[in-house]
Amino acid sequence: TDIDHYRAPANAIEEILAGIYAQVLGLDRVSVDDSFFELGGDSLSAMRVVAAINRALDTHLAVRTLFHAPSVRSLSEQLESADSGVELVPVEIFKEGTGVPLCCIHEGNGQSYAYRGLREYLECPIIGINQIPQDGEVTPRSIRDMAKNYADRIQAIYPEGPYNLLGWSFGGPVAHEIAVELRRRGCTVNNLIMLDPVLSADGPGETVEDENPAEDRLLNLFLRSSGIDVSEESERLTYRRAEELIRQQGQVVEFVLPPKPIFEFAVYNHNTNLSYLREHVPDVFDGDMVVFSATRGEIVNNPQDWRPYVSGDLTVHSVDCGHDEMTSDEAIRMYVEQLKLSLEA
Known part of the structure; x- marks a missing residue:
């Protein structure tokens, strides 16, 4: 962003948010008016940003709030509102x-x-x-x-x-x-x-014998998109093993994985949906x-x-x-x- 465009944080909250945006997106600094998604964020990194914010500020911000208020400035205003904690709506x-x-x-x-x-x-x-x-x-x-x-x-x-x-x-x-x-x-x-x-349910590597294909697949996606190499892993990935790998590579777990409850919800859906798919004509x-x-x-x-x-x-x-x-x-x-x-x- 050029100098003319850069807007510095106006208060401590904006400063924390801007710092988290920059860290997750790998940027030097972030203008408080810039949209997280226009800066290169996607739905995986959105989960990370929100997890990091909730941890830093002890809030219960929902990932969906970031989609409606993608800039540091607009998101800091959302931290006050009551419904910002509703994670998923129908x-x-x-x-x-x-x-x-x-x-x-x-x-x-x-x-x-x-x-x-x-x-x-x-x-x-x-x-x-x-x-x-x-x-x-x-x-x-x-x-x-x-x-x-x-x-x-x-x-x-x-x-x-x-x-x-x-x-x-x-x-x-x-x-x-x-x-x-x-x-x-x-x-x-x-x-x-x-x-x-x-x-059909015969996607890549998804066999009926594997008791939790979704956990492994989703963790792989998160780790790969953070540049963490999982090619050497012989065992199936678990949340705990993923946390270890992230720490070994000197990265912060919260910047890579979504919070456990959201992750478990995604895994549960993925497994349920695979079983629906197997039955579906x-x-x-x-x-x-x-x-x-x-x-x-x-x-x-x-x-x-x-x-x-x-x-x-x-x-x-x-x-x-x-x-x-x-x-x-x-x-x-x-x-x-x-x-x-x-x-x-």
Whole structure:
């Protein structure tokens, strides 16, 4: 940031927050007006920043608050407000606006934060559906049950339709099932769009024998994105082992891992969702579907496998990124123009 633009912290709280932003993002200093995400933050580092702030200030700030108040200045004002501690809400409003809403369905860990980056590029309202029960909902036992609950939530906010649905990874089959459910209710689904959707539970290295594949997979993601080498690890990673590795490499645990309760919630969802996926046979959606397919790394999700479950056209666009990078700003920039065209179609 140039000198003209830099705004120094105005008080002790802002100073602490700016210091934590800088440390997590690997920057020398941070202007109090700069958005955490424009400085290079993503949903993984958002968890770290909030964990570090809560520890430093003994607060109960929720990760979601950072998405609504991404600068040091706006976040310091949120520290006063009562609802900033509510970690996950059933429906997250990412962007208000007019036009057909884009309803984004959580991925395997149950959270829809990953879609936040779309705000910068799309004009329409954007909502995220999180895997947390809403009052009065029946506890789901399958993807089909989830789809009924989520269709209810979407219709509660937008009773009229039409609807645009977007799902990344595990969110793909759920979005597809919601599309089927909304059509069953006589609603119009303009677009069903998937970002590298999974179709079966046979993802990379996820075998039925492994009693907790999610813990290992999620810890790997966090450690790798912090530049911590886990290639030598012969054992399955646990939270405690990950903490050891982080300390061995001279890093601070809070800057790498989310707080244990949030992490355990993500692991629980991931494992539950894997079991749902194993049982799931999709219905046929009577419309068109667009898939943005990740082409880097291990390709486990062949988009053509969805052919039998769509009565209309199946259009596939390749994106030069890995499965886990699909909602990073870098990847979004690669396909967002095509996404806009799909939404306008």
